[in-house]
Amino acid sequence: MQADDKETLLNKQQELIRAISSVVGDLVKQSGKSGRKISEEYDIGLGVISKLERNLVSDIKISTIWKLINAFNISPDAFFKKVSDNLPEKFNFFE
Secondary structure (H helix, E strand, O other): OOHHHHHHHHHHHHHHHHHHHHHHHHHHHHHOOOHHHHHHHOOOOOOHHHHHHOOOOOOOOHHHHHHHHHHOOOOHHHHHHHHHHOOOOOOOOOO
8 A cells, every 4th residue: 555545544534533523422412411421321431432522533443333323322324324424525435
């Protein structure tokens, strides 16, 4: 992989994390609970939700996404649709 390709992939990863962070922030607000309370109730690492809300995460585990989906009682389809709606138009990883 060339340096330009790595930079492009990193930029796209950051866009995806921003979209996930935005969705998590909205879902926390809609839940009426604090990020700390959600973290405790659903065994999500302390501070992960807070960092997501502030877009301070550089990577996220699939298991964390799974826990977030359960915490917010949302289907994976609905969660990823919300994420997709927060991505730039025509976003993809293969350009």
